[in-house]
Amino acid sequence: MSTELPESSVPPPTAVDEPSSAPTRRTFIATTTAVGGVVVASGAIGGTLLFDDEVAAAEAPPESRVSLTVNGTRRTVTVDNRTSLLDLLREHFGLTGSKKGCNAGACGACTVLVDGRRVNSCLTLAVRLEGAEVTTIEGLADGDELHPLQQAFIDEDAFQCGYCTPGQIMSGVGCIQEGHTGSPEEIREWMSGNICRCGCYVKIVRAVEQTAGRK
Structure with a gap:
């Protein structure tokens, strides 16, 4: 009698586990x-x-000492060479009337006068102003008496939100001093660097024209 198991019943050989x-x-x-x-x-x-x-x-960063006259007062300060005139006025001298709008010289909200000329203070390095005379919006009034252009802005209602107003007034003062007030068109041309998002341009021009006429 054969003892051989059927092929199907023979168990498969056990494989040796290999490491994975x-x-x-x-x-x-x-x-x-x-x-x-x-x-x-x-x-x-x-x-x-x-x-x-x-x-x-x-x-x-490197620093420099600079002396300048701001609104009639002599100031001496040591600042980072990268400090703009705008930051010097606002952060070191507490003169926050000049506004930081675009910080790229495109809106005119930071306009001040340096030696009688209009400049964008956000683009002007403070260390380059040794001996300069700077006038800001805070320096226009004579005590309690407003500058004629400040009063004209009130009379003509030439502002709404007021954010651009200090720069508009400073630019207007410069425009008058430069003699660019022969016509409304000329005023608009020479004030074109100052942007008013509220759209008060007609009244702003009227205020500048009114002040120039008084002078």
Whole structure:
């Protein structure tokens, strides 16, 4: 009698387990930790170089001492060479009448007079104004008596929100001093660097014209 088992009943040979090539979660964490330790150690070894770079980056920017006259008062201050006249007036001298609008010289809200000429104070470096005379909106009135153009702005209702008004008035004063007030068209041309988002241009021109006529 044959003792051979049928082919279907013979159990398949047991395969020898081979190590998996894919890393396990435990292996990945252990490897990452080891690599991280090496990186940290390398940073500690080269710490002096990194520290020197950080110190160099944190060094204070160059400063200069500048003396100028603002609204009749002599001022002397040491400032970062990158400080604009606008920031000097607002942040160092507390003269916040001049407004920071675009900070790019496009709106005219920061207009002041430097040695009698109109400038965008946001584009003017303070350190270049040694010995200059600066007039801001705060320096126009004579005590309680408003400058004629300030009064004209009130009389003509030449403002709404008022944000651009200091720059408009300073530009208008410069425009009058320069003699560019022969006609409304000329005033508009020479005041075109001052933007009023409320659209009070007609009344602004009228106020400048009224003041120029008085003079």
